Structure formats: C-alpha cells, structure tokens
Amino acid sequence: MGLLSKRADKRIAAYQRELIDIHYREVDTMYRKMRGWRHDYRNHISVMKNLYRQGSFEELGEYLDMLESDLSTVDTVIKTGNPMADAILNSKLNLALSKNIPVKATVHIPMRLMISELDLCVILGNLLDNAIEASLPLPEKDRMIRIYMDIKETHLYISVTNLCAGKKMAKINGKFLSRRGDGHGFGLIRIDGIVEKYGGYVNRNSEDGAFTTEILLPLQ
Numbered sequence: 073m074g075l076l077s078k079r080a081d082k083r084i085a086a087y088q089r090e091l092i093d094i095h096y097r098e099v100d101t102m103y104r105k106m107r108g109w110r111h112d113y114r115n116h117i118s119v120m121k122n123l124y125r126q127g128s129f130e131e132l133g134e135y136l137d138m139l140e141s142d143l144s145t146v147d148t149v150i151k152t153g154n155p156m157a158d159a160i161l162n163s164k165l166n167l168a169l170s171k172n173i174p175v176k177a178t179v180h181i182p183m184r185l186m187i188s189e190l191d192l193c194v195i196l197g198n199l200l201d202n203a204i205e206a207s208l209p210l211p212e213k214d215r216m217i218r219i220y221m222d223i224k225e226t227h228l229y230i231s232v233t234n235l236c237a238g239k240k241m242a243k244i245n246g247k248f249l250s251r252r253g254d255g256h257g258f259g260l261i262r263i264d265g266i267v268e269k270y271g272g273y274v275n276r277n278s279e280d281g282a283f284t285t286e287i288l289l290p291l292q
Contacts, residue, residue: 203234
C-alpha cells in the first residue's frame with residue numbers, strides 16, 4: 073500500500089504541475105491579447121477620426137462593430153478584488169464563452185486570502201474545467217454556468233453550478249465520479265486535498281439536471 077500510495081502521490085503531483093502550466097498559459101494568452109489591443113488603441117482612434125471627418129458614418133459604424141467584437145474576446149468581466157482569482161476566472165470565462173456557454177458570476181472576495189495562489193488556481197481551474205466539460209453535451213440554448221463567491225462570516229464561500237445532461241452523476245463510496253476520463257479524476261482529488269489541508273468543507277450535489285459544488289475555506 074505504501075508503494076501504491078507514493079505512486080498515486082507522484083501522479084497527482086504531476087497532474088497538478090500540468091494543470092498549473094495550462095492555467096498560466098491561458099492567463100498569459102488572455103493578457104497578451106489585452107496588451108495587443110491596447111497597443112493598437114491609438115491606431116483605432118486615428119482610423120475612426122478620419123472616417124468621422126470624411127463623413128463615412130456607415131464605415132465608421134462597421135468599424136465600431138468590429139472593435140466591439142474584438143474587444144469582447146479580451147475584456148476582463150469578473151473583478152473580484154483578488155488578482156489571481158481575476159486572472160483564472162476571466163481566463164475560464166473566455167474559454168466558456170468561446171464554446172457558447174453563458175456564465176453568470178457574482179464574486180466578492182478580499183485581495184489577500186489564507187489559501188495560496190497556487191491552491192486557489194487548482195480549485196477554481198478544476199471547478200470551471202469540469203463545469204465547461206459537463207456543459208458541452210447540452211444544446212447551446214440549455215447551457216449555463218453559475219459562479220458565486222463571497223465571504224460568509226469567517227469563511228470564503230465558493231459555489232459553481234452547471235446544467236448537465238442525463239441522469240444524476242454516479243457515486244462510489246459516497247464520492248462522485250469524474251466524467252472526463254482517465255486522469256481527470258485527479259482534479260476532484262486535488263480539490264478535496266486542498267480543502268482538507270485548510271480545514272475547509274466541500275459538498276457536491278447532483279439533481280434536477282444541475283451539478284453544484286460548494287466549498288468553504290477559512291479566512292484565517
């Protein structure tokens with residue numbers, strides 16, 4: 073059992089490193105797009121001024137529509153007050169929207185938390201990756217992810233809900249199984265391990281065509 077446990081720990085650690093690399097690449101890509109758009113900002117203004125002076129209002133309208141569409145792909149929508157949470161949540165928000173999955177988010181958290189940025193990245197990244205994956209089998213009109221984060225007395229409360237297709241998710245030994253295939257179950261293990269490390273609480277519920285994960289983490 074000791075050898076098997078060590079092998080499992082190594083696989084989980086390797087999965088965690090891979091996950092963090094993916095998340096940071098996603099965040100870096102988002103910020104590169106934002107920096108690129110800002111770099112072109114003066115050029116956009118110049119073009120619009122020229123169109124206005126020429127009275128080319130139809131072309132100006134089309135140019136504005138193009139800019140609005142372009143900006144929507146890099147706009148930071150969720151502002152929590154915590155830089156790492158902002159980066160991860162907005163990265164996953166853009167990923168969900170690129171797959172035609174609407175996201176409703178209400179997030180209020182302090183700038184500084186007891187949980188490390190690495191652990192926060194693992195929790196939020198896994199929760200939203202799972203929610204996105206579970207949403208894809210649904211018709212686009214039925215897709216939806218809801219994110220809620222706030223302070224509940226002395227704890228940070230995290231809730232992620234996604235609509236899902238089919239029956240309730242199966243359980244073994246009281247725990248839900250991941251539908252994302254071999255290896256992806258480590259995401260659930262990592263979440264549970266981090267919550268346990270901080271003396272928190274995690275609850276998962278599958279009913280009425282929706283799957284919800286709730287997490288409580290101490291603030292101190």
